Amino acid sequence: MRIATYNVEWFDALFDAQGRPLLDDAWSRRHDVKRIDQLHALAKVFRTLDADAIMVIEAPDTSRKRDTVQALEQFADFSGIRARAVTTGFLNDTQQEIALLYDPLILRAKHDPRGIPVEDAGLGDVNDGPPMFNSVYHLDIDTDMSRDPISFSKPPLELAMQVRATGFAFRMIGVHVKSKAPHGARNRDEEIRISIENRRKQRAQCIWLRERIERHLSAGDPLIVLGDFNDGPGLDEFEALFGRSGLEIVIGEGVGRRAEDQRLFDPHARMAMAPRASAAPTTSRFFIRHENRYLSALLDYIMVSKDLAPMGRWRIWHPFDDRACYEDVALRDALLAASDHFPVTLDLDLRTENLDTKNG
Template sequence: MRIATYNVEWFDNLFDNDGMLLADDEWSARHDVTRADQLAALGIVFTAMDADAVMIIEAPDDSRRRSTVKALEAFARTFGLRTSRALMGFQNQTQQEIALLYDPEVIAARHDPIGHETGKKGAPDAPRFDGTFRIDLNVDAAPDLVTWSKPPLEVALTHKPSGREMRLIGVHAKSKAPYGSNDPAEITRIAIENRRKQMAQCIWLRQRVDEHLIAGDSLIVLGDFNDGPGLDEYEKLFGRSGVEIVLGEGGAAQLTDPHARLALSQRVGAMPVTARFYIRQERRYLQALLDYIMVSPDLAALTPDWRIWHPFDDPVCYETPELREALLAASDHFPVSVDLPV
């Protein structure tokens, strides 16, 4: 069984209000890429991945006028993908949903949120992801109230051929980028505030992970964490990254992601990367490891095979010009997949 995660940059811009594809010569949100070209590139990438299920980060908007499910299923029909069924969880207000696109012949899936609902005062014990988490991040005896702008998608999944049941949690954690200011002091303040919120989200998520591991559930946590060990200087203020928290620290049961472990084990040298951003002011590209697929110990024991579909670092992607160019045109992130011999 192949499970993948893919952050598709502004997927929503490629659909009209009826969920139909805008395959025209208007510009997409990708620099110098038309909507038709981005859609064609995405069709090539999804076809090449041939996954049984893809957790899509920045999926098309779901609102009173638009439907995530309708848009994704239209996309799958257009390109003849076997992942023809779409599933989403809680709506958000960012026009960037989290959704699962899957093959209904291979997989049965349903949105199955865990945890209790909260009021505005929140709760400290792993509330439902559309609620409020109460945690004292400043150690100032004044609890912070934390929410998800994009609540994680919790999926109860069954692999039909084997009958294997597992849990998926699709994640798009808080970005730490200090948008909205040119003042150095303000930039620093915003960056620290964003990292604090990102850390709180990861602590909340780890509480849910612990619940599943104690229950003996097979678990996959996947998506864009906007974080990684050693990614920015503000990590020193907190002593760890959010990714380390979710993977498990100390004597806690560990989740496994070999790319994260490699990054944790060496802060100098070649690192795996899943995203590539152009820094206009510096006229160069920044590469980062932001996207992960973490699996529970029972799934790790199956010796799964992870892959980052990087157009330059993956030999098959690089040596297949059509796929290489499609990966560059489709998004500023590259897919990550895991093959599980279930």
């Protein structure tokens, strides 16, 4: 079974209000790429991935006049991919939803949020655990001994998944954690202030997510956590102020020798977190206009629980770092035109003899 995560830059701008692909020569929101070219590039990438499930980050918007499901279903029809069913979760106000495209003949997928709903004004009971991701969580994020209200601008998508053929059940959480970039800064002082504030929020979201992860792992749930974490060790100069990156918090680094089962695994994250890592992989490529160069970063991950790790094979579909992608000129060009992120896939060997007989 192949599972993918893919952040598609400004996917929403490629559809009209009825969710129909805009196959015209107008410019897309991607620099120097027309809408028809980005749509055909995306179709090429999605067809080549041929995944059973794709967690789409920055999926088309749902609002009063637009609908994520409608747009993605029509994109699946346009692309000719078998992952044509769509599941979404809590919606947001950013025009960038999190949605799962999947093959309904292979998988069942149901939005299944966990946690206690908490009102903005209430602190909740710490024994209740983390609230639903569309709620407000009160955490002390600046060590002033008071609990600050934390919310997700893009609530993670929690899914109950099942393989139709075998009944194997697992949990999946799609994530788009807050960016740490100091957008809107007018000078160096504002850049520092906004960067530190954003890192606090990003770290708090990762703590919230980690608490949910630990509940699943303690219950013995096979778990996949995937998406864009806008984070990784050593990505900015402010990391030293906080001790650990948000990624390390989510994955469970530092939880102690006795808690091996509480850690998640992603080989690319492990490479990035290794001491003196010099050749960490990357999943994104951004053009820095004022420096006239590209910046590459490792932002997208597929993390799995310990029971799933031995069954998996990971791949970053990078147009320059992956030899097969580079040598396939049509695919290489499509990956570059489609988005500023590249897909990450996980191939899981879910043959019956590899599964826990208690599951399903």
